[in-house]
Amino acid sequence: MTGPAERPMPARPRLSVAAEPTPGQFAQWLTDLAFGGAGWPVLLARLAEATGVGCRLLAVTGELLAGSDDNPGDRSDGASGARRADQSGARGADPAALRAERVRCADGWVGRSVPVGTGSRRLGVLLLAEPVDGRQLDYARAAVTALLIEAVRREPPQPPPPVGAEAVLRALRDGTGTASPAEQADLVRAATAYGWRLDQPHVGVALAYTGSQHRRWASAITWLDRPVLADGRHGWTLLQGDAQREVTRLRRRLEQIVGTGQVRVACGRSVTGPGGTPESFRDARRLLRLLRHHPGGPVGSVPDAADAELPFDRAGLAQLLLAVPDERLRWYVDRHLGPIVERDDLLRTLDHWLASGGSRQAVSEQLHLHRNSVGYRVGLIKRLLGVDPLDPPTAAVLRAALVARQLLITAPDCE
Numbered sequence: 001m002t003g004p005a006e007r008p009m010p011a012r013p014r015l016s017v018a019a020e021p022t023p024g025q026f027a028q029w030l031t032d033l034a035f036g037g038a039g040w041p042v043l044l045a046r047l048a049e050a051t052g053v054g055c056r057l058l059a060v061t062g063e064l065l066a067g068s069d070d071n072p073g074d075r076s077d078g079a080s081g082a083r084r085a086d087q088s089g090a091r092g093a094d095p096a097a098l099r100a101e102r103v104r105c106a107d108g109w110v111g112r113s114v115p116v117g118t119g120s121r122r123l124g125v126l127l128l129a130e131p132v133d134g135r136q137l138d139y140a141r142a143a144v145t146a147l148l149i150e151a152v153r154r155e156p157p158q159p160p161p162p163v164g165a166e167a168v169l170r171a172l173r174d175g176t177g178t179a180s181p182a183e184q185a186d187l188v189r190a191a192t193a194y195g196w197r198l199d200q201p202h203v204g205v206a207l208a209y210t211g212s213q214h215r216r217w218a219s220a221i222t223w224l225d226r227p228v229l230a231d232g233r234h235g236w237t238l239l240q241g242d243a244q245r246e247v248t249r250l251r252r253r254l255e256q257i258v259g260t261g262q263v264r265v266a267c268g269r270s271v272t273g274p275g276g277t278p279e280s281f282r283d284a285r286r287l288l289r290l291l292r293h294h295p296g297g298p299v300g301s302v303p304d305a306a307d308a309e310l311p312f313d314r315a316g317l318a319q320l321l322l323a324v325p326d327e328r329l330r331w332y333v334d335r336h337l338g339p340i341v342e343r344d345d346l347l348r349t350l351d352h353w354l355a356s357g358g359s360r361q362a363v364s365e366q367l368h369l370h371r372n373s374v375g376y377r378v379g380l381i382k383r384l385l386g387v388d389p390l391d392p393p394t395a396a397v398l399r400a401a402l403v404a405r406q407l408l409i410t411a412p413d414c415e
Contacts, residue, residue, distance in 0.1 A: 023142040024260075026050060030146035031257055035216060040066035040150055047143045051128060051136040056111060057147060059124040064105070103127055114140045116147050118225055118253075123151045145256050148223065165194050165227030173204065173229065173236050175278040184274055191274075194227055196238050198274045203243045203267040203312065204281030205250070206288040207235035211262040220257035224250065234288075236281065243267050244311045251308055264291045266310040269319075280312075283322050287315055290406050317403050329404040336401040339384040349377040350389060351402055358390045 021029065030043055044055050048068035056067040103113045103125065111127025114137065126147065128140050168190045188198050196202065207228070209217040214233070221228040221235050229236040239246045247265045254263045268283030287310045312319060321329065333341060340346040348367060353374075356362035363374045378389075387394045 021050075023138040026139055027142035027145060027256060028259065030143050031149065034146040034149040035219070038146075038150070040147065041068075043143060043146050043150065044068040047126075047139060051132070051139050053132060053136060054111075054129040055140070056105070056109070056127045057116070057124065058103070058105075058127065060122055061124075065124065102130065112137065112140075114144065116144050116151075118144075118148060118223060123148060145223075149219070149257075152219075152222075166229045168194065168196075169227065169229035169236055169238070172198075172238070172274065172277045173281040188274055191238075197240065198277065199272065200240060201270045201272050202238050202240045202277070202280070203270050204277060204284045205237045205239050205247070205265065205267045206281070206284035207237070207250070207254070208264040208288055208292060209233045209254075209258060209262060210264065210292075211258055213258060216258050220254050223257065224253060236284075238277075239267060243270065244309075244313060247309050247311050261308065264288060264308055266291055267312055269312045269322075283312055286322060286407050287312065287318065289409065290315075290318065290403075317400060318407065321400065321404050321407055324404075326408060329408055333401050333405045333408065336397055337385075337405060340381060341405065346377060346381055346384075347402065347405070349374065350381055350398065353378055353381075353389060354395055354399055354402075 030046060033043060033046065040057055044057060044066055045068050047055050054068050057065045059065050101113055102110060104110050105127075109127075110130045112130055112132045113125040113127055116123040116126050126140055126143065128136055132140075168187065171187055172191070191198050207221070210233075211217065217233070218230060221230055224237070226237050226239075237250075239250075247267055251263050251265045255261070266284050266287035268280030268287070271277055271280045291307060291310050315322075324332075337347070340350070349363065349369075352363045352366050356366075360371050360374045360378075363369070364371045367374070369377075382388060387398075389395060389398055
C-alpha cells in the first residue's frame with residue numbers, strides 16, 4: 001500500500017515583471033534591487049537565475065569582487081566578498097586578460113566578459129560562464145547599471161575639485177556678461193578641466209524628471225558621463241558633438257534608472273565661445289517648457305522619441321521665434337489671439353484643428369469631445385477672431401502665434 005503523495009515543494013519565486021522578462025525589464029528590476037540595498041552577491045545570483053549560468057564580477061585589477069555562488073544574503077564590502085569567494089576555490093584573473101572577450105581565471109574558470117563601467121568610471125568586467133549565447137549576454141549587459149549602483153555605495157567620499165562643476169555650469173547658464181576678461185578666461189579653463197571646450201561648438205542642455213522618485217532621480221544624474229547642475233526635478237549640462245544623438249543617449253541612460261517615459265531633454269542652439277552659452281541654455285529652458293506644457297508636441301515643431309526630446313535642430317518654428325524679443329512675441333500673440341488668449345479650451349481646439357487640417361473627427365478623438373462640441377468651439381473661434389483658421393495665410397499666422405504664446409508661458413517649475 002502506497003502512502004499519500006508528497007506535497008510538492010513550492011517553486012522559488014522569480015522575477016515579478018514576467019516569466020521571461022525582456023533585458024530592459026530585467027535591468028529595471030535589478031536596478032530596483034540595487035536601490036533597495038542588494039549587494040553584488042544578490043545581484044549576481046539573480047543574473048545567474050535569469051541566464052542559467054554562473055557569473056563573476058572582477059575589478060580592473062583582476063581581483064574577484066563577487067560571484068553568483070556567494071551567499072546572496074551577505075551585503076558586506078567587496079574585500080570580504082573576494083575572500084569568501086577565494087575560500088571556495090575561485091580566483092581572479094591577470095588584469096591584462098580582462099581586455100579579452102574570453103577571460104580565464106586563476107582557477108581555470110572561463111567566462112565571457114562584459115565591461116562594467118560608464119563614462120570615466122571603470123569597475124571591471126562581468127563574466128558569464130562559457131558557453132553563452134546572445135540572449136544571455138543581453139541579460140549580462142542589462143545588469144551593468146545595478147552593479148555600478150552598488151559600486152558607488154561602496155566608494156569612500158571624494159573631496160570636491162577646487163572649482164566645482166556645478167559652479168562652472170551655473171556661471172555658464174546664468175551669464176558671464178559682467179565678468180572681467182580674466183574671470184571669463186578662468187571660467188574657460190575650469191570648463192576645460194571637465195571636458196568642455198568652450199572654444200568649440202557646444203549646446204546647453206535642460207533635463208526634467210516627471211516622476212515621483214526624487215532620490216532616484218538625484219542618483220541617476222550622478223551616473224551620467226558628465227557633470228550636471230542639479231536643481232530639484234531639473235538638471236543642466238553641456239554637450240558637444242552630435243547633439244541629437246547625445247540627447248537621445250542622455251535620456252536613455254537616465255531612464256534606465258528612473259523608468260521609461262519619465263525624462264524630458266531639450267537643448268539650445270549650437271554656439272562657440274562662452275559668450276553665447278547662456279543663450280543656448282535659455283533656448284534649452286524654453287524648449288523644455290514646450291515639452292513639459294504641451295504634451296502633444298509643440299505646434300510647428302518636430303518632436304522626437306514620444307515627445308521626450310526636443311533638440312534645437314528639430315524645434316521647427318520655435319527656432320525662429322526664440323530669437324524674437326519677448327515684447328515682440330507678446331504683441332504678436334495679443335494681435336492675433338487676443339480674443340481667445342485666456343481660453344485654454346479654445347486654444348487647444350485651435351491647435352488641434354490646425355494640426356489635423358480641419359478634421360472634426362481627429363479633434364474629437366484627441367480632445368475627447370463630441371463632434372458637435374468641436375464644431376461649436378470652431379465656430380466660436382471663427383467669430384471671436386474674425387478669420388477662417390484654415391485659410392492658408394491665416395493658418396500660418398495662427399500657428400506662429402500659438403508657438404509664441406507657448407514660449408511666453410511662465411512655468412515656475414522650469415525657472
